[in-house]
Amino acid sequence: MALTGVLRPGHAQVRVLNLEESIRFYRDVLGLVETGRDAQGRVYFKCWDERDHHSYVIREADSAGLDFLGFKVLDKATLERLEADLRAYGLQTTRLPAGDLLETGERVRFELPSGHLIELYAEKTIVGNGVGLINPAPWDGAREHGIAPVRLDHALLYGPNIAEVQKIFTEVLGFYLVERVLTPDGQDNAAIWLSCSHKVHDIAFAEYPEKGKLHHCSFLLDTWEQVLRAGDIMSMNQVAVDIGPTRHGVTRGCTIYAWDPSGNRFETFMGGYQPYPDYEPLTWTFDNFGQGLDFPQRKLHETFLSVVT
Amino acid sequence: MALTGVLRPGHAQVRVLNLEESIRFYRDVLGLVETGRDAQGRVYFKCWDERDHHSYVIREADSAGLDFLGFKVLDKATLERLEADLRAYGLQTTRLPAGDLLETGERVRFELPSGHLIELYAEKTIVGNGVGLINPAPWDGAREHGIAPVRLDHALLYGPNIAEVQKIFTEVLGFYLVERVLTPDGQDNAAIWLSCSHKVHDIAFAEYPEKGKLHHCSFLLDTWEQVLRAGDIMSMNQVAVDIGPTRHGVTRGCTIYAWDPSGNRFETFMGGYQPYPDYEPLTWTFDNFGQGLDFPQRKLHETFLSVVT
Amino acid sequence: MALTGVLRPGHAQVRVLNLEESIRFYRDVLGLVETGRDAQGRVYFKCWDERDHHSYVIREADSAGLDFLGFKVLDKATLERLEADLRAYGLQTTRLPAGDLLETGERVRFELPSGHLIELYAEKTIVGNGVGLINPAPWDGAREHGIAPVRLDHALLYGPNIAEVQKIFTEVLGFYLVERVLTPDGQDNAAIWLSCSHKVHDIAFAEYPEKGKLHHCSFLLDTWEQVLRAGDIMSMNQVAVDIGPTRHGVTRGCTIYAWDPSGNRFETFMGGYQPYPDYEPLTWTFDNFGQGLDFPQRKLHETFLSVVT
Amino acid sequence: MALTGVLRPGHAQVRVLNLEESIRFYRDVLGLVETGRDAQGRVYFKCWDERDHHSYVIREADSAGLDFLGFKVLDKATLERLEADLRAYGLQTTRLPAGDLLETGERVRFELPSGHLIELYAEKTIVGNGVGLINPAPWDGAREHGIAPVRLDHALLYGPNIAEVQKIFTEVLGFYLVERVLTPDGQDNAAIWLSCSHKVHDIAFAEYPEKGKLHHCSFLLDTWEQVLRAGDIMSMNQVAVDIGPTRHGVTRGCTIYAWDPSGNRFETFMGGYQPYPDYEPLTWTFDNFGQGLDFPQRKLHETFLSVVT
Ligand SMILES: CC(=O)/C=C/C=C(/O)C(=O)O
Ligand SMILES: CC(=O)/C=C/C=C(/O)C(=O)O
Ligand SMILES: CC(=O)/C=C/C=C(/O)C(=O)O
Ligand SMILES: [Fe+3]
Ligand SMILES: [Fe+3]
Ligand SMILES: [Fe+3]
Ligand SMILES: [Fe+3]
Known part of the structure; x- marks a missing residue:
């Protein structure tokens, strides 16, 4: 975690050309865990050992590429402060409402000079990594379904x-x-x-x-x-x-x-x-x-x- | 790194019964790198991939055990602030002067209710991990001398x-x-x-x-x-x-x-x-x-x- | 392979106290592949990368232990010769008919001075290791079902x-x-x-x-x-x-x-x-x-x- | 070991363009153990876990390539028999005297239709793998000098x-x-x-x-x-x-x-x-x-x- 309270890259949204083929690929070959689909047709995945609701989102589009990359921050106060800091630095920020991404709180988005959309957010539903919080085994079957990254x-x-x-x-x-x-x-x-x-x-x-x-x-x-x-x-x-x-x-x-x-x-x-x-x-x-x-x-x-x- | 600026456990000082035997053990069996000896007879070691001057110090004594454990903090301002916070919390702190431990800045020491001495410090000479800062190889021979922890x-x-x-x-x-x-x-x-x-x-x-x-x-x-x-x-x-x-x-x-x-x-x-x-x-x-x-x-x-x- | 044509330990038959519990253990925990059951109630297993029909057989009994251990030999001529050699050495041998163990040819059995029954056999149905003989992948899903020994x-x-x-x-x-x-x-x-x-x-x-x-x-x-x-x-x-x-x-x-x-x-x-x-x-x-x-x-x-x- | 008594590839002799550079490479980078040099200027190496005197021989020449590949056989009787079998098959064989390769017995050489020289030999001095025959450690320092193949x-x-x-x-x-x-x-x-x-x-x-x-x-x-x-x-x-x-x-x-x-x-x-x-x-x-x-x-x-x- 940075001193600023930025925790980690928490989600990437990526464009795919064929949704069904991509679901099969990300779920069965890369071995991500599908955790949801939304009204826009986006499909949500997490890695087996992650505890938040999702870290990788795909949507069907005409061209491949990255829509945005989001970083989780410590809490809502951190989010407010970092938004103010970004603006003070001279960057424009926009807010995306809670729920726009499934199980995710409000997001602060800005564009880098490199053309990438970066987001900060403080809240995402914790779904756990499947082994529980009491006497957890080090892993379970999800670790061996496909490539199954951590x-x-x-x-x-x-x-x-x-x-x-x-x-x-x-x-x-x-x-x-x-x-x-x-x-x-x-x-x-x-x-x-x-x-x-x-x-x-x-x-x-x-x-x-x-x-x-x-x-x-x-x-x-x-x-x-x-x-x-x-x-x-x-x-x-x-x-x-x-x-x-x-x-x-x-x-x-x-x-x-x-x-x-x-x-x-x-x-x-x-x-x-x-x-x-x-x-x-x-x-x-x-x-x-x-x-x-x-x-x-x-x-x-x-x-x-x-x-x- | 904690939000407070505490970085990591940066040194432990441990008592040994026989210094020569212990040097042989820590250097040749555990495979630490000896980096110095001081006037008090203490011997300083680092792990091969550490960059600071030392992380493990031994001194000869009548009984084994831990003298103290030190945490490196981000900088001197952090050290000041954390000392103030410890005192505000009700703990007594003492200062050890720079140089008391070789190549190490001033240390703030306090005792835990568990009876352990904990130190904070902001400065220790960087000696590098041996592979340099330009086009570094992932490791060198030191990785294979003894157990050679990271x-x-x-x-x-x-x-x-x-x-x-x-x-x-x-x-x-x-x-x-x-x-x-x-x-x-x-x-x-x-x-x-x-x-x-x-x-x-x-x-x-x-x-x-x-x-x-x-x-x-x-x-x-x-x-x-x-x-x-x-x-x-x-x-x-x-x-x-x-x-x-x-x-x-x-x-x-x-x-x-x-x-x-x-x-x-x-x-x-x-x-x-x-x-x-x-x-x-x-x-x-x-x-x-x-x-x-x-x-x-x-x-x-x-x-x-x-x-x- | 020995110069005599003895290839490898090809099967062990082991007594278990509770068959159902043991099947679950050997199949789902040790991760052997169940390949058959016979009229005597014995259950046959192989390891995933073995090609012969079975290597491990369990039968329910009042006490645990080993019934016999069998070595595969190169061919029927080898079996004949080794039987003759065993007899010439002074050991008694008996023949068990083909089919007594599922998918297995005739077996030559003898008892060691240590009290163990050892068998030699030349034929067992090849069932393959699941990845085929043409452009085989190095492994398949069976390698990750339970412990799954080779x-x-x-x-x-x-x-x-x-x-x-x-x-x-x-x-x-x-x-x-x-x-x-x-x-x-x-x-x-x-x-x-x-x-x-x-x-x-x-x-x-x-x-x-x-x-x-x-x-x-x-x-x-x-x-x-x-x-x-x-x-x-x-x-x-x-x-x-x-x-x-x-x-x-x-x-x-x-x-x-x-x-x-x-x-x-x-x-x-x-x-x-x-x-x-x-x-x-x-x-x-x-x-x-x-x-x-x-x-x-x-x-x-x-x-x-x-x-x- | 084959039923015929052929044990393993026991040595290869390879031509190198610069002997000193090659010695440094094979000894310090590949991490073979140098075991001898002969009057012809050849340099002999073994891998650390091999027990015979050498398995890899280099000699300086104008072009790189393989001089010959030798297989160790069980004993001298096997060597005689295999030579007879090769001749019976229609291949010419020649004998190289014991000592022509350091610490190595007589060799039977023949040429394959592919143009390669293959040798069989039954004797080479056992020098051991360095960890001894009594209570041996699983490895020693030689395992970590250079790449150090087995x-x-x-x-x-x-x-x-x-x-x-x-x-x-x-x-x-x-x-x-x-x-x-x-x-x-x-x-x-x-x-x-x-x-x-x-x-x-x-x-x-x-x-x-x-x-x-x-x-x-x-x-x-x-x-x-x-x-x-x-x-x-x-x-x-x-x-x-x-x-x-x-x-x-x-x-x-x-x-x-x-x-x-x-x-x-x-x-x-x-x-x-x-x-x-x-x-x-x-x-x-x-x-x-x-x-x-x-x-x-x-x-x-x-x-x-x-x-x-
Ligand atoms: C003692 C225990 O249950 C687990 C310990 C994990 C550790 O790395 C350790 O502190 O040694
Ligand atoms: C060349 C190829 O397809 C597989 C080769 C396997 C080997 O160990 C080798 O001969 O190098
Ligand atoms: C018992 C012992 O010292 C070494 C055993 C090695 C084995 O693989 C075994 O037989 O289990
Ligand atoms: Fe990368
Ligand atoms: Fe520990
Ligand atoms: Fe064993
Ligand atoms: Fe190869």
Whole structure:
């Protein structure tokens, strides 16, 4: 949790081309738990070990991509304060009413210079992770239905002006910079990894000319063996795999990038280290970005730089 | 990091009966990195992936046990504020001068009703984790010298009046309760696990008649395979093992408890989940504490309840 | 496979006190695949990755224990030859007709001096492991139903005169000694591990005054993480756990010993090394048997020596 | 061990372009144990857990590639018999005197139709794996020096007429076919995996117009986590990585292919299943070879088909 009271990425809403096919994919292959559908036809999912009502929402649309990403904050007072801080910083905010997203309180939304819609919210119905609050087992059958990630972990977004985005996240929202890749001339950041916790990233951005692009939403697995299992399940289900299994140099995380049926990249990953706000950021030079992306292969896969939704 | 700016358990000072034997143990068997010795004869260690100068200090004494446990806070202003808050709460605090512990700034110390000395400090020299800040490899040879934990993770302390201890940690220092074990009559807590981060515990307490007792300091490993390796190394080096390898039900962590040559219990563990302040605490009933302690065995090992230093 | 053509332990028949309860245990908790029931009321199981019709058979009886253990041999000519060799060695053999065990050819049975009934057979219907013979996936859902071992791996039997048993296995059946534990006086073997393959043991024996006792049947898992998962599932299902998770010093295997509902011990384990007939056997002195049994703990658990069925 | 008495691939001799650079690579990066040098300038290595004097020999030459691959057989009588069998089959054999390879007995050499030199030998000095024969620890420091594979496991060779090669290995030497990839027309085998044990392959061949080519020698690791560690070490040491970490569909093995400093591909891998001679071979159709090679990616990497030494 940031000192500001920002807790974690709590939901992403993603556009899919075919709702039924996507439900099958997210429920049975990625192994999310379906928790609801709303009047707009949106379908709500959570990861098995999450306790809030949902973390991933899909809606059918003509093009894939990210509608918005929401961060849960500590409470309503925090929400008020952060809205005031965003406005004081010069950003416009809008309010979405409680219930607009199922089981979710009021949301404060603003647009980043990179073109992404970010939301803050303080309330979402707690549904639990299925093992209860008294003498809980460490897991139950839901952990083994499909890939079954533990939680929505972070997202990597592509868009312009990430220097200004970084300022908003660090100066207003209380995030800190964990790692970064320099531009070829070494003068700017080509990509930044930001944390509001001790996760190696809660959100990341890469500089990109087009606004509002999604590189990937990332789902956490517990172990490297679960990453292998994820790759097996992807192959058994004809999921298009992009990169991995491998280790990122950046963040040390162990990963597979793949695409959902609509072409939205997602990541199943584990590992990395646990940074603190008093850590100096780690820096990757552009010439070594290949090692940062794919540590064993040291290869700057072309799709990483160019394929987004 | 707590909203109050408390970052993490940053050092423990532990008494050992024979300094040379203990140095060999902590350096070559547990695999800590020795970083200094001071005029008082204390020896300083850090875990390989920690960046601050030290996290574990030993001194020779006639009896084993814990001298004090220190938490790093965000900055000097935070230190001032927390000292004021502790005093306002009714606790006495004392200041230890910068340099009293090597490479460490001023410390604010207070005594818990459980008889433990807790310190806060804002400054410690950053020495890095050995892989540098530019294009860092995920690890280096230090990761494989001895058991080689990643960091000092938490401590479990035994003493009286943990209800009051819990109040201090939650109401003054900004910790939150993650899990607890009830007393047999279900009216009180027999043990509490508290977090100032998203770690499943930064500190834990068990109710115990005697004041100021150490149950264990705990060192983090990355994987269950590293826990097996730790057990192998313990056996190869005649380390006295208490419990494990096994999984705790409480915290889900995977663990070995063992004793240093002086009889101070330590833990090498991995795993658990990552809680947030908006999570309801998990509760273990006393009749099921066996499963909480040793999930596969469901056994309330007698040593757990009675052997402390 | 031994030079004699003995392939592997192919089936064990075990007595259980309550058939229905045992079916639920073996099918849903241990996660064997039920493949048949016969007119005598016996229930047949296989492990998910085995290709033959069954490897584990249970029948209801008044006392728990092992009825017999069968080894598959290469073909009918091998069966004839080995029967002749056993007789030439001085052992009585009897023939059980094809079909006596479901989907199984004729069996040659003999009794060891230790009181155990051992069988050889050449034919059992191949039912496959569920992933097919063309472009097979590495696993399917059966791998995650219950503990779901890969195969029946070995058994440890207790009885008198294991020196003579060893002669039969090595001189007639083509096994070789992989490891052994000496008696306290160092003059004899207290326990022997024998292989007819490159498995670290296909069968093992410990000297024991009573005849025909079962210490455990052992089921193979792929990884140490699967051993942890097995322990979790045992705890979730109130299975009585004996020892582990831990590593055996003997064989290096990583193990949990537990009991089925009738008190038959079984093992879920992984690992060890892969010996060859040209390897010198490894020897454990009796004073160090604790480390051989439980490498991290170095503890000669009392149940290991005394609890058998 | 095959019924014929063929035990395992016991040594490979490989040509390197620069001896000193190669010694550093094989000793410090791959982590083999150097065990000797001979008058011809050859350097001998073993894997840490192997007991024989060496399994991998390098010599400096103008071009990279494989000189020969040797299989250890049970004893001298077996060597005589197999030589007679090879001759009876119509192959020419030659004898290399004891001592020609350090600490190695007489070798029987023959050439395959694929152009590869294969040797059989019965004797090589046992040097042990470093942990002794009495109360051995499961491993020692050698396991963590460099990648440190457990053993030389298999080789994949490219050359013409693998149908005839298969006949020699199965009809004369007692191997059996474990898996195969069909040619595009489904009439022949494009690649075959052969075992003389319960390893999923002791040797493999792919049809290729040029004679005597080496695709890779393969070194066994214990776990998927060790494969990740191998990839880390490769990257830290600028080793050219070809494919992986990933899982092969063929054999289920988990792998990294990389190149030594001379361009000889090698593999570090773990896993797979343990077949028996009574198993029907598994068949991969050519259109699905991508999944056979790289299960998660389902990609028939071009280098796999074309880069050999
Ligand atoms: C004792 C218990 O039930 C669980 C403990 C979890 C821990 O990591 C620990 O504090 O050692
Ligand atoms: C009992 C002992 O020391 C080692 C045993 C190894 C085994 O896999 C077993 O037979 O269970
Ligand atoms: C090439 C392929 O499809 C599978 C190969 C499996 C192996 O272990 C190997 O020979 O490298
Ligand atoms: Fe990511
Ligand atoms: Fe602990
Ligand atoms: Fe066993
Ligand atoms: Fe291979």
